[in-house]
Amino acid sequence: MQDYKTKKRFGQHFLNDHSVIEKLIYEINPKPNEKIVEIGPGLGALTFPLLDKIDSLNVVEIDRDVIARLQQKNNPKLNIHGVDALKFDFRTLLQDESSDTKLRVVGNLPYNISTPLIFHLLEYRHQISDMHFMLQNEVVNRITADPGSKTFGRLSVMVQYFCNCEYLFFVGPESFSPPPKVDSAILKLTPWDKPPHQANDEEHLSRLVAQAFSMRRKTLRNNLKKMLTAEQIEAAGIDPSLRAESLSVKDFVTLSNIESNIESNIESKNDSKK
Structure with a gap:
């Protein structure tokens, strides 16, 4: 892991399993001219495989040490935004784009902010075509839960109201450095153009x-x-x-x-x- 010491306050667990990365890239299926933004790129395990397939990539990262390491790569296709993703206005990434261009969002989200971050991103759902996230397995199960199950709750209802939710695949702790104490999974969220059941308010x-x-x-x-x-x-x-x-x-x-x-x-x- 290039002698980098992870920081607990940022909930850092860096993905380092190449088979998982390849599977995730396959699921994302990135195209060269797409507008993709990665949240929490870490040391670039997903970042640079994505850059091999697309024309440019925006990344949102709060850790200055991580930013410095990414900048050392001097990759002209990489645009780094050194901000807190919870406060970032994702519409700014579309300022110079045509009105029909939408963002694709990916990321290994810090588990301690994953739920508020998803709700923050849902505020930009009309500007987003889809989202692929690595999350705590328990959270993915809650988001994709069916009515009648014990895991079905407020999170399930509200995210399913705004998005089609898909559990893609399981990821074990051994795929990260340092290994987290929980299991993970990949979640795909596709915002509805119009919710199947429209709330008046x-x-x-x-x-x-x-x-x-x-x-x-x-x-x-x-x-x-x-x-x-x-x-x-x-x-x-x-x-x-x-x-x-x-x-x-x-x-x-x-x-x-x-x-x-x-x-x-x-x-x-x-x-x-x-």
Whole structure:
């Protein structure tokens, strides 16, 4: 690993298994003129194989020591952005591009920020064609979980609302240096052009989903009582005695749209009284 000492505060576990890298490159299937951005390139295990296949690559890296090592390569096709990915405006990478150009995002994400980073990237979903991430296996299982399973939760609902989610393949700890204490997996996210089930208000949806899963062992009747009555839930064709994990993404969108319509009607009545 070129005598580099990893830093715990950045959650660094560098991929160094060539068979995994080749498999990941195969899944990404990069094309020369595509606009690809890698988050957390580390020492370039994925970076330079990607550069062999494309015209240019943007990388987002916060560690100055890693940046210095990448700069030493003097690769004219490599554009380094020394910023925190959680604060980076990914739209800036498309400023000089045609309106139909979209980003492809890849990365071995630090496990300690993977969930907030995915939600940050979802803010740019209209500018992204797909995302391939190395994540903690448990997180990938949660994101791709089906309704009714114990791993199905808020993360599952919200990411599946915005994206088609695919579990691609498992990666063991021995594929990294230093080896993490957890298993990993490759996740592919493809943002929907239009969600299969459209929420009237996505902020309403997010709040309702969070509330529904706030106490997993309680029923919808109890968790959602400040947002919807049991009768309103039942009128939507959903049993209020169910727990949140039993509902589909479509069910959550249905409940969210009912709740947002009720709130809109209340606001309209209040406005008419003024």
